[in-house]
Amino acid sequence: MEKIFKRCQSLSDLPMHYCPGCGHGIAHRLVAEAVDELGVREETIGVAPVGCAVVAYDYWNFDCSEAAHGRALAVATAIKRVHPQKLVFTYQGDGDLAAIGTNETIHAANRGENLSVIFINNAVYGMTGGQLAPTTLLGQKTSTSVDGRQKQLHGYPLKISEILAALPGVYYVERVSLESPAGVLKAKRAVKQAFQNQLNNLGFSLVEVLSPCPTYWGLSPQAALQWIKDVMQKEFPVGRIK
Amino acid sequence: MKILLSGNEAIAQGALAAGCDFYAGYPITPQNELIAYMAKHMGAGTKRSPGPSRIFVQAESELAAISMVYGAAAAGARAMTSSSSPGISLMQEGISYLAGARLPAVIVNIMRGGPGLGNIAPSQADYFQATRGGGHGDYHLIVLAPASVQEAYDLTQTAFDLADKYRIPVMILGDGILGQMMEPMQLSVQKIKTAPVKKWALTGCRGRKPNIIKSFFMREGGLEQANLKLQQSYESIKQAQIRFEGLFLSDAEIVVVAYGTMARIAKGAINRLRGAGKKIGLLRPIGLWPFPQKPFQSKARRLKYLVVEMSYGQMLEDVRLAVEGRHPVEFLGRSGGGVPSEEEIIGRLQRML
Amino acid sequence: MIQRIIIGGSGGQGVMLLGKVIAQSAMLEGKQVTWFPAYGAEVRGGTSHCMVTIADSGIGSPYITAADTLIILNQPSLGKFKKLIKANGLLILNSSLAEAGRQTKIKVLQFPFTGIALKLGNLKVANMIALGVLVAAQKTVKVNNILKVFKSMAGAENPKLLEINRRALEEGLQLNHG
Structure with a gap:
C-alpha cells in the first residue's frame, strides 16, 4: 500500500502536550513540512518563545534555542549574523512578540534582519491561564478582563503585522488562519514563502497565524474554528499585507 | 612599545x-x-x-x-x-x-x-x-x-x-x-x-x-x-580560579582590603605610610567571585583589617565571612560619587594603629 | 618624584588634548603616568578639565585632591580648582580670560594665551602656549618628546596644523624666559 501521509523528518516522535483543538500542533507541523520540503533540516536553527510553545524545540528535529520572554528576535538576530548561511526563524506568540517583545520585534524588523518569523496569534495568553493579550478582541473575556476587553480600559487589539509592514526593512508580511483545511494549506504556503525569502536573502519575513485556543476562549474545538472565521478574521483580515 | x-x-x-x-x-x-x-x-x-x-x-x-x-x-x-x-x-x-x-x-x-x-x-x-x-x-x-x-x-x-x-x-x-x-x-x-x-x-x-x-x-x-x-x-x-595580590602581608599589623581603582588609591596611601615605617599591608582581590578566602586565614595575633570601598560596605561582608571573627574588621567607604582619598585612608589607618 | 597637574578650561579650549600631550610625552620618557578626564554632560560647554599625574613609580589615585600645578584657561575653572592647589604650587593662568586676584601662597605665571594664539592665527593653540610655559618652568617633559607626540597625533598629516602647534609651544617656552 502506498504511504501518503507520514511524520515529517523535521518533527520528533514526542507526543505534543497541547490542549485538544489547539493550533500549535498544526503550526509546528507546517514549519516542519516547509523545512523538509526546502531540504534544509540540517541547516536550520529555530528560536522558541516563552509561552505555550516554550518547548517547541522538543517537537522539532533540528537545532533550537530558547529565548527569554520577548527576546526571540534579539537572539535570532545574533544567530543569523553568526551563521548567515543557516535558516534561522523565530516562533512566537502574541504576548511574546507584540507585548513584552515589541521593542525587539520592531527593531529586528527595522534593521531588516534576514529572518523568518512565525507569529501565532490566538488573542490570549495561554500558558499563564488565559489573560488579556495585546491582540485580545474588544469585548473578549479573559481572566484579567473579566467584563471583556474595553477600549477605554485596555485599548484596542494591536495590529502588529500592519505596523511592521509599514517599515522599509520588512520584505514580506502575510496573515493566515488555521480555521479550515483550506486555511491551513494557505498557511503552509506562507510559511514556506517566508523561509524561501530568507534563503533568497530577501530580508525580514513574517507570517501571522490566527490560531485557535479553545481552552481559554471557552469554546469547543469546532466552535473555536468558527469563532476565528466569524469574529477574529473581522478584526484581523487574512491575506498578504506586504 | x-x-x-x-x-x-x-x-x-x-x-x-x-x-x-x-x-x-x-x-x-x-x-x-x-x-x-x-x-x-x-x-x-x-x-x-x-x-x-x-x-x-x-x-x-x-x-x-x-x-x-x-x-x-x-x-x-x-x-x-x-x-x-x-x-x-x-x-x-x-x-x-x-x-x-x-x-x-x-x-x-x-x-x-x-x-x-x-x-x-x-x-x-x-x-x-x-x-x-x-x-x-x-x-x-x-x-x-x-x-x-x-x-x-x-x-x-x-x-x-x-x-x-x-x-x-x-x-x-x-x-x-x-x-x-x-x-x-x-x-x-x-x-x-x-x-x-x-x-x-x-x-x-x-x-x-x-x-x-x-x-x-x-x-x-x-x-x-x-x-x-x-x-x-x-x-x-x-x-x-582564585586571584589576588598581596603587598607587605608578612609583617603587616593592619591589612587594607580593596579592589579595582580603590586598591590602587589604597596602595598609594600604604606606600606613604610604609615610608614612615608603619606596618600596613594590602590585600587586593582580583577575582571577586570566587572570593579569595585563604589569605584571610592568618594566625597572626595582632592583626586588623580595614576594608575600603566606593560603597557603604559590600565586599566588607565577604571579608567578614573570610575572617570568621578571628580579627577586627573595620570599614571606610563613600558612595554616590565620593571616592575615599589617600589622605582619608591614611587618617583612618593612623587612628587604627 | 611625583607631579600632579590639573588642567581646566571651557569645552573647545583643548584641555583634554593638552593633558594627553603631556601624558604621552611622559610615557615616551618611560615614566608612569595617568590621565583622567571629567566625563559626561559637563564636557559640552561649561567647564572641562583633566588630571595628569606623572611619577617614577606606580601611581595610586589618578584623581587629584592636591595639585602641584594648575593650568587654568578660563575664569570658572579657576574658581573650581584653586582650592585644590598645594601651598607653593604653581598656577599657570590664561590672563586673556581669567584674573588671578591676590595669591600669596602660590606662584603664578600669567600670560594672555588666547590673545597670543589669536595673533598666531589660531585661537585653538592657546593650550599649547600654556604647555610651553609649563615645560619652561618645570621641565615636566622634554620638548623633543612633545614634538614627537605632535607628529603622532590625528591631523599631523596637515603640515600647517603641525607647524602652528609647534610655533605655539615655542611661543610659550619664550614667554617664561622673558
Missing part, C-alpha cells in the same frame, strides 16, 4: 586580542568609549580590521543586547557586551539565562553611582549584584576586577578563556575611573586566540543529533539536576 589607552579602550582591545567575534551593546556613560572602540574595530572586511570578520550590533536596549550575546554564544561565537550599572540591571534577565543555559560570554560593567539613575561618577556599589549572581536563580558569574589599564586588557583576555573553559558568563567589574583613565600599557603580541570547538553550539544538525540551548527544565527533578551540575562547576572554579 607602550601605548596610551583608557581602561574602556583597553578592555575593547583585550576582547579583540582574545578573538571576540560578536559584540552587542547600548550606549551608557561611563563606558561609551568601549562600544565606540568595538564599532570602529569589529566591522568585517574594512581596512581598519584585517583578520577574521567580526560582528558589531548596536542593540535597541540592554535587554536586547544581552539576548543578542546569548544568541551569538549559543551559535558558538566569542560574545561580549558592556554597560554601566543601570544598564547592567536591565541585563540581569539575560545574564540569568546565560548562566542557566551554560553559555560562555563576557559582560563588562563599568560601575557608576546608584541606586536608580544615580549619577555617572565612579562607584563600586554593584558588588553584591555582580558576586551574588544578580538575576534570579542559583548561579554565579566569575567576576574579575582590574585595577589598572594594563590589567583591564589582560583580564579581558582571561575572561574569554574562563568563559569557554567553564561555559559560564564572566564579568569584568570596573568603575568610571578605571574606564575613563588613560595609562601606558603594553599590547601583548600573541596571536589572536580562537575559541575552542564547541560541540554543543547551534550550527545546524548536519551529521549529528539536534543541539538544544535552554535553561527550562520542567520534568520533575530535571532542574535540580541541572542546578547541581552548575554547583559542581562552581566548586571546580573555586578550587582553580
Whole structure:
C-alpha cells in the first residue's frame, strides 16, 4: 500500500502536550513540512518563545534555542549574523512578540534582519491561564478582563503585522488562519514563502497565524474554528499585507 | 612599545586580542568609549580590521543586547557586551539565562553611582549584584576586577578563556575611573586566540543529533539536576580560579582590603605610610567571585583589617565571612560619587594603629 | 618624584588634548603616568578639565585632591580648582580670560594665551602656549618628546596644523624666559 501521509523528518516522535483543538500542533507541523520540503533540516536553527510553545524545540528535529520572554528576535538576530548561511526563524506568540517583545520585534524588523518569523496569534495568553493579550478582541473575556476587553480600559487589539509592514526593512508580511483545511494549506504556503525569502536573502519575513485556543476562549474545538472565521478574521483580515 | 589607552579602550582591545567575534551593546556613560572602540574595530572586511570578520550590533536596549550575546554564544561565537550599572540591571534577565543555559560570554560593567539613575561618577556599589549572581536563580558569574589599564586588557583576555573553559558568563567589574583613565600599557603580541570547538553550539544538525540551548527544565527533578551540575562547576572554579595580590602581608599589623581603582588609591596611601615605617599591608582581590578566602586565614595575633570601598560596605561582608571573627574588621567607604582619598585612608589607618 | 597637574578650561579650549600631550610625552620618557578626564554632560560647554599625574613609580589615585600645578584657561575653572592647589604650587593662568586676584601662597605665571594664539592665527593653540610655559618652568617633559607626540597625533598629516602647534609651544617656552 502506498504511504501518503507520514511524520515529517523535521518533527520528533514526542507526543505534543497541547490542549485538544489547539493550533500549535498544526503550526509546528507546517514549519516542519516547509523545512523538509526546502531540504534544509540540517541547516536550520529555530528560536522558541516563552509561552505555550516554550518547548517547541522538543517537537522539532533540528537545532533550537530558547529565548527569554520577548527576546526571540534579539537572539535570532545574533544567530543569523553568526551563521548567515543557516535558516534561522523565530516562533512566537502574541504576548511574546507584540507585548513584552515589541521593542525587539520592531527593531529586528527595522534593521531588516534576514529572518523568518512565525507569529501565532490566538488573542490570549495561554500558558499563564488565559489573560488579556495585546491582540485580545474588544469585548473578549479573559481572566484579567473579566467584563471583556474595553477600549477605554485596555485599548484596542494591536495590529502588529500592519505596523511592521509599514517599515522599509520588512520584505514580506502575510496573515493566515488555521480555521479550515483550506486555511491551513494557505498557511503552509506562507510559511514556506517566508523561509524561501530568507534563503533568497530577501530580508525580514513574517507570517501571522490566527490560531485557535479553545481552552481559554471557552469554546469547543469546532466552535473555536468558527469563532476565528466569524469574529477574529473581522478584526484581523487574512491575506498578504506586504 | 607602550601605548596610551583608557581602561574602556583597553578592555575593547583585550576582547579583540582574545578573538571576540560578536559584540552587542547600548550606549551608557561611563563606558561609551568601549562600544565606540568595538564599532570602529569589529566591522568585517574594512581596512581598519584585517583578520577574521567580526560582528558589531548596536542593540535597541540592554535587554536586547544581552539576548543578542546569548544568541551569538549559543551559535558558538566569542560574545561580549558592556554597560554601566543601570544598564547592567536591565541585563540581569539575560545574564540569568546565560548562566542557566551554560553559555560562555563576557559582560563588562563599568560601575557608576546608584541606586536608580544615580549619577555617572565612579562607584563600586554593584558588588553584591555582580558576586551574588544578580538575576534570579542559583548561579554565579566569575567576576574579575582590574585595577589598572594594563590589567583591564589582560583580564579581558582571561575572561574569554574562563568563559569557554567553564561555559559560564564572566564579568569584568570596573568603575568610571578605571574606564575613563588613560595609562601606558603594553599590547601583548600573541596571536589572536580562537575559541575552542564547541560541540554543543547551534550550527545546524548536519551529521549529528539536534543541539538544544535552554535553561527550562520542567520534568520533575530535571532542574535540580541541572542546578547541581552548575554547583559542581562552581566548586571546580573555586578550587582553580582564585586571584589576588598581596603587598607587605608578612609583617603587616593592619591589612587594607580593596579592589579595582580603590586598591590602587589604597596602595598609594600604604606606600606613604610604609615610608614612615608603619606596618600596613594590602590585600587586593582580583577575582571577586570566587572570593579569595585563604589569605584571610592568618594566625597572626595582632592583626586588623580595614576594608575600603566606593560603597557603604559590600565586599566588607565577604571579608567578614573570610575572617570568621578571628580579627577586627573595620570599614571606610563613600558612595554616590565620593571616592575615599589617600589622605582619608591614611587618617583612618593612623587612628587604627 | 611625583607631579600632579590639573588642567581646566571651557569645552573647545583643548584641555583634554593638552593633558594627553603631556601624558604621552611622559610615557615616551618611560615614566608612569595617568590621565583622567571629567566625563559626561559637563564636557559640552561649561567647564572641562583633566588630571595628569606623572611619577617614577606606580601611581595610586589618578584623581587629584592636591595639585602641584594648575593650568587654568578660563575664569570658572579657576574658581573650581584653586582650592585644590598645594601651598607653593604653581598656577599657570590664561590672563586673556581669567584674573588671578591676590595669591600669596602660590606662584603664578600669567600670560594672555588666547590673545597670543589669536595673533598666531589660531585661537585653538592657546593650550599649547600654556604647555610651553609649563615645560619652561618645570621641565615636566622634554620638548623633543612633545614634538614627537605632535607628529603622532590625528591631523599631523596637515603640515600647517603641525607647524602652528609647534610655533605655539615655542611661543610659550619664550614667554617664561622673558
